[in-house]
Amino acid sequence: MRIEAVLEALSHPVRLQILRRLAGGEELTCGTVLPDVPPSSASHHWRVLRASGVLFARRDGRVILHTLRRDDLDARFPGLLDAVLAAIGREP
Numbered sequence: 164m165r166i167e168a169v170l171e172a173l174s175h176p177v178r179l180q181i182l183r184r185l186a187g188g189e190e191l192t193c194g195t196v197l198p199d200v201p202p203s204s205a206s207h208h209w210r211v212l213r214a215s216g217v218l219f220a221r222r223d224g225r226v227i228l229h230t231l232r233r234d235d236l237d238a239r240f241p242g243l244l245d246a247v248l249a250a251i252g253r254e255p
Contacts, residue, residue, distance in 0.1 A: 164216035172215035177208050179251050185231035186248050192226050
């Protein structure tokens with residue numbers, strides 16, 4: 164997990180929407196958070212978040228469930244997620 168990849172993953176508004184939802188501890192599928200985003204774009208955003216190490220994905224039958232790797236991120240980059248979540252929480 165590299166800081167450059169994590170920061171790049173968190174630099175897009177769609178991925179920040181995903182982060183906001185996952186920060187509550189939910190497991191989400193691609194279709195859960197991005198109903199207005201074309202499937203190919205949604206797939207790209209999920210892939211970027213997984214590749215950067217922000218998300219963990221597990222298969223449950225035909226569905227892929229995503230969770231936030233909060234403990235790993237907090238251990239590697241203390242305070243980063245809290246700062247990002249605080250910043251996006253203040254957005255209109």
